[in-house]
Amino acid sequence: MQSANNHSSATTAAAVAAALPHLVVLGAGSIGCYLGILAAQSGLFQVSFIGRESLALDAAVYGFTAQNLELRCYSLNSPAVFTSLEALRGADLVLCTVKAVSLHSLLPELGHYLRSDAEIIALQNGVAMQSWYQQFLPLKVGRAIVPFNVVKAGPGLYTRTSGGAMVWSGPATTLQSRLMDALSATGLQSELQPNILAAELGKLLLNLNNAINALCGLPLRQQLQQRPYRLLLAGVMDELLTLCRYRKLSLHRYTQVPNAALPTVLRLPDGLFRVVASSMLAINPEARSSMWDDLQAGRQTEIDYLNGAVVALAEEAGLKAPLNQALVSLVRQKQQGQSVSLTPQQALQLLAL
Secondary structure (H helix, E strand, O other), rough: HHHHHHHHHHHHHHHHHOOOOOEEEEOOHHHHHHHHHHHHOOOOOOEEOOOHHHHHHHHHHOOEEEEEEEEOOOEEOOOEEEEEEEHHHHEEEEEEEOHHHHHEEEEHHHHHOOOOOOOOEEEEOOHHHHHHHOOOOOOEEEEEEHHHEEEEEEOOOEOOOOOOOOEEEOOOOOHHHHHHHHOOOOOOEEEOOOOOOHHHHHHHHHHOHHHHHHHHOOOHHHHHHHHHHHHHHHHHHHHHHHHHHHHOOOOOOHHHHHEEEEHHHHOOOOOHHHEEEEEEOOOOOOOOHHHHHHHHHOOOOOOHHHHHHHHEEEHHOOOOHHHHHHHHHHHHHOOOOOOOOHHHHHHHOOOOO
């Protein structure tokens, strides 16, 4: 009798899960796995992941765990992980977290698998992402910005290392609102931003540090504690801020410090900076930029969509962005296997450009 009851309960649970909207995390890296794990906790979605074979092996042996800033853990013991785009066929909502460098080849393929009523959310770094998606996909395309870092701290373990609320393009669809509710239930807050370009530019402003961090080879906290690197970061930020003022573009604010004041704060002497910008340093001591991860793994970086985007926007406006251009060149050299680094002295030398 007990066996029959167990079978009945399992059948009922499977039927309930099958009736839920199907959320698929495509290109499940650290951010994608973290969000997918949290979304699954609410019971509002059936969640699947599409990633590399190594991800499927992690899932089979260790399961998935997401750890938030308060060190609270959320786990999936048997996550559904696939390595083929075939898993998209039943998707209602797709979180596309692949790197921007992969979109050229990926987006034309997605239309072969997604239903016409499916929705997709673009989570890449960069600007004008929605219009890029819509060139290839006649679907509802949403946009979301993740301002915080997540690192893979161990097999199947994804740890959030910095704060911030997610920003979503508005107005939200029913499925998007449901996903925000699912994430909110775990403490991950979201906000709607009708001007999504402002949200993209505000995130781009912060992401300009990725190249500096990748080239210097230090954890983010150590890098930000050294003034030469902060001076260089202030310089590349100034180029974007000047460009946005020239083109009358607004930037969403992700930090306690106003965007326009960030370069001034970064230029403060070390001791004063540690006091004034304590929130900037409130990050995991081992956290590094995703670009550093990509260089270490021999992958193509997003440099063309970050500092390279500033260079391109400047050229469109008839302006120049020499510091951002220099970082683009250095990262490209590093990608090609050249021995390139960025010492504090070299950072100061770049400022003479």
